């Protein structure tokens with residue numbers, strides 16, 4: 045999911061207008077450790093992973109990783125491959141993968157936002173596929189017919205004139221007959237997309253990292269990072285000292301005190317139908333294009349899961365002080381239902397079974413933030429701007445390379461803290477950014 049450049053530029057324009065006040069107000073609160081996360085459908089489809097233990101001691105490690113999503117677990121896996129002699133420890137605040145990594149829409153593509161003309165995204169996708177094959181990860185990874193949908197003729201024509209190689213134009217009549225929706229003008233069929241079961245991919249990452257000897261701790265939120273060599277990571281029940289640290293907390297990073305003006309968490313809501321029968325799936329045209337991106341300022345994704353649930357994912361907006369908690373879940377659910385029915389009226393007659401909230405990390409440059417953020421031994425990797433399954437895995441690998449001193453040609457592509465455009469603080473966000481997003485989310 046990418047937020048449109050218009051939105052990010054609108055947000056960025058004011059950055060220069062009120063930096064001083066904004067800086068004073070930015071990121072006033074810390075890690076949200078007391079907040080429980082409701083389970084999402086993907087995780088509920090798997091047998092519960094046996095809980096990992098909590099950090100309850102004073103530990104030392106060569107590499108400590110904060111955050112147990114794709115990025116953190118991938119970094120742990122590759123670091124153990126590159127340096128089997130190193131002790132590698134992952135500290136996760138809740139359950140492993142309970143952040144965006146098990147809450148996403150499962151679309152996998154060879155793209156890093158902002159790096160369209162380079163081969164690096166394809167190498168990243170090849171690396172992820174190799175990992176899945178070599179580790180025997182059963183995660184329903186498969187190519188998926190995909191369309192990009194346009195609500196207006198104007199936007200559709202613009203897209204038609206800039207179609208990438210292999211893309212196919214889908215005119216309105218073919219679209220409404222094939223996809224059972226009259227909501228859109230036209231569409232473009234996109235080549236090269238795959239889908240995956242996100243939670244199964246998390247389990248594959250955790251299993252592979254553990255197999256190589258990485259130690260994984262859950263319910264162990266890091267509430268403070270003290271710089272130094274070793275750096276000190278404080279959790280409520282124990283402390284970890286580590287020579288090297290990777291902060292792989294993605295949208296949650298500003299609450300830990302890092303990247304407060306480089307990235308913002310953006311909230312999403314996904315709502316899934318009950319499991320549809322094969323007859324319904326065929327009848328509603330879902331097999332033909334199981335993955336559908338609506339390109340608008342706040343983009344909408346609809347997708348069919350491997351188990352037969354049809355889902356909508358919408359953008360909710362920004363919550364004050366970089367919070368990763370969305371208070372009005374009932375409102376989010378109602379909005380998602382309304383938007384689902386607008387696009388596919390037949391949804392009104394189908395039970396919507398499960399909804400879940402998630403949060404993604406965004407930057408104004410629409411590039412990830414990877415590299416040192418405190419001294420030269422505390423690194424970060426995150427802000428994948430909503431497209432982070434492959435980039436999370438691959439950036440985990442590249443972070444392991446950088447930290448372990450292993451050369452890789454793609455290290456030069458990583459976009460660091462210094463290259464980001466500052467995002468102003470709360471005053472600006474409340475005056476312009478939040479209202480703008482609200483207006484852009486249709487009622």
Ligand SMILES: Cc1cc2nc3c(=O)[nH]c(=O)nc-3n(C[C@H](O)[C@H](O)[C@H](O)COP(=O)(O)OP(=O)(O)OC[C@H]3O[C@@H](n4cnc5c(N)ncnc54)[C@H](O)[C@@H]3O)c2cc1C
Pocket residue numbers: 045075110111112113114115116135136137138139140141142143144145146147148149150151152153264265266267292293294295296297300312313314357401402403404425426428429430431432433434436
């Ligand atoms: C609704 C939704 C749909 C998406 N759809 C797609 C898609 O179709 N395709 C795609 O490529 N990407 C998609 N994404 C984005 C993708 O899921 C993320 O970019 C990716 O999962 C990022 O992985 P990560 O490991 O960097 O972050 P996360 O999975 O968010 O992991 C960060 C972890 O850090 C932990 N943490 C936070 N703070 C602390 C702390 N203080 N101490 C210890 N641990 C902490 C969190 O609990 C979390 O588990 C979507 C995201 C969402 C929310």
